[in-house]
Amino acid sequence: MYGRGRGGNGGGGHNAWQTTSMGIIFVPFAIGVFSLFADASRKWAWWLTHIGLAIIAAEMLSRVRFFMQLKTTHFLLMLILFLFGCALMFKSYRPLAAGPDSDSPERDGEV
Numbered sequence: 001m002y003g004r005g006r007g008g009n010g011g012g013g014h015n016a017w018q019t020t021s022m023g024i025i026f027v028p029f030a031i032g033v034f035s036l037f038a039d040a041s042r043k044w045a046w047w048l049t050h051i052g053l054a055i056i057a058a059e060m061l062s063r064v065r066f067f068m069q070l071k072t073t074h075f076l077l078m079l080i081l082f083l084f085g086c087a088l089m090f091k092s093y094r095p096l097a098a099g100p101d102s103d104s105p106e107r108d109g110e111v
Contacts, residue, residue, distance in 0.1 A: 025059050028052035 029052025035045035064072070 025055050026052070029056060 028048050032045050032047075032049030032052050035042055036049060039045070061072075061076075064075070
């Protein structure tokens, strides 16, 4: 009787605790981060860290459950377009570099 929610299996019926990977997906990421702390010039440590992050991101995306009628491809397309818009917005906040091709009047001392 204890620990049983509406779903009857202790999790409330949301299947939030059903996973097969448990914590094993963090092992490549953790090894990469620890070896980067030891020596940041190791290329294999950078690769292992990036691969670990990609595995974690793939695991997170594979666990997304939608309660509305939305395909995963549509969700990924919306996410990519949103992030692209954010990147363009942040890029517009950067100051312009006054290079040799620049026509800015501040470069030549003109006002």
